[in-house]
Amino acid sequence: MTVLCLVEQADDGGVADVSLRALTFARALAESWMNQKTASDPSNGSFTDGGDQPTGADVAGGTGGVAAVVFGDAAAAEPRLSEYGAGDAYAVELTGYVPQAWARALAGLAAELPATAVVAAGTDHGSEVMAHLGAITGLPMVANCVSAARNAEGALDLVRHRWAGSLLEDAVLDATPALLTVAVDAVAAVPAAEPAATAVHAWRPELDDGDLLVRATESAERSAGVSLATARVVVGGGRGVGGPDGFGVLEELAGLLGGVVGVSRVVTSEGWRPHKQQVGQTGTRISPELYLACGISGAIQHMAGCLSSKHIVAINTDPDAPIISRADYAVIGDLKQVLPALVDAIRARSS
């Protein structure tokens, strides 16, 4: 029994935080498999037809449990893989991001082991590679799972996001291997109780020219300044800002608080601000210490992008706006009066 987990590397070669979450998810899935198997017929080792799946630690040289797949420097990732309980790591030598080739490598490895599930973080790369894997294998791929556990019938009980997490779907998946992406903002990264002695293997996928046709070339240029996705403070503006000229006071406040301005979808749809500032389901997901949402009603499309904020403070004229029931604190009033007074108060305090 092996759950394969696609691991994305951070810029320093370590494991990206989203992949630590995916590894945590994969470990929980592997444990549910083990528990379910001991609780029911121990010979029933397969999701679908029972019996013919190799059990436990005897699969293709792997130790069973969670096996990480790394496209790049497995040695740099190894300490974190060990901490998160990956008994094996498969290093695939492929230069750059080549989505179909990555999927081909996962497909080959999943067949070889064989894997009972393949898991990846629901990032742009993870979702894309897993979609290719679904297409290559002809199997269902379930996006943005929150939890997965093997049930008494040997299928998987899943909970997954719809509407970017504003709605949950309960579902049953009957397919082997199970192909799943993990809703990255819904699962916390938790190290294993016992670190694993991670065995690193090389894996050479069989690729044809078609697998290598689409390949990313990355520009070295990184956007300067604080990014919306990682900002500690976000000052949000919505329809209540009134127009493209109303954002000066939000910029000023964001500057004072060491943060950045984010906006709701209506603001970008009206062309008041560029789309890269949009917070929401179709924009950027933020997770600041403070989200100060000004003149934003709180449509679910917007809330899907900011619910990972530690504290939400709303400033809104309407005490019945949906955002009031999602925020921690609120000021009922017009941002055009509240924000200038707030800027003055903060300036007075620091001088």
Place this chain on the structure above:
Amino acid sequence: MEIAVCVKRVPMVGGKIVVTADGQDVDTRMSGFTVSPHEECAVEEAVRLVERHGGSVTVLTLGPPAAADQLRDMLSLGASRAVLLETDGREWGPIATAEAIVAQVTGAATDPAASPDPALPGPAVCPDPALPDPAASPAPALSDPAASPEPALPYDLLLFGNEAADTGDYQVPVRVAHALGLPCVTGIKNLEVTDAGARAKREYRGTEEVFDIPLPAVVSVKEGINLPRYPSLPGRLRAKRATIETRAPQWRADGLTKTGLRVPAGESKRAEILGNGADAVPALVALLDELGILS
């Protein structure tokens, strides 16, 4: 160039999602419908490409009969042909959806009656005169059967949204690309048709990824690639009169069975009200201080 764009009818959910009493669907009795935001941008991108390079845009949807409304919305933005793959209202999974799309876009090639008909009422699409004559520009692979292993496909580009607003499955375009043997890029925020094919760009973790791909290809885009136009009055009138071609593909299960939908717990807390208007500023400053924001 000939472009097909796939769109999906989804409820306009506004401030709150309500689930039906049987727990199986989103309650849409009080909501309107729209297409997913990424897909509206895909249609806009297709219309812009055709305005530059000539050709026409076909919009395709799989959904209930009422999804014809969304097709007409897309026709009013500049698409010239619309195809409805009609369902009985059941949800289709991504595997079955991709199969139905593949059958439609390839079947259209073998059935002359279903191929893009220049006589259909469509917007007069004139390539920008400042640009090189599209007839003189490099021929898309399609016009040269020897250059394409899939000569049946009557499109140079299949455009999708990156993921549907409701189910967010992230995979229909990739599955369609594999079935047709076409290259595929997803999540694209900038698309240019070049002499060699297409150059597509997207953001990834603060950097820009660039993909150079030959055409025909499958591309999924994200909102922000453009700012969709408002429909013009002539566009609306044309859309109202347009014929919507309808097919009825066969539903099939694809391995994932929905057992129910629910709204996550903890949705209806109530914010602590700090005060009204500018009078609330001292309390707000005290709060920011307490949260460590001012230090």
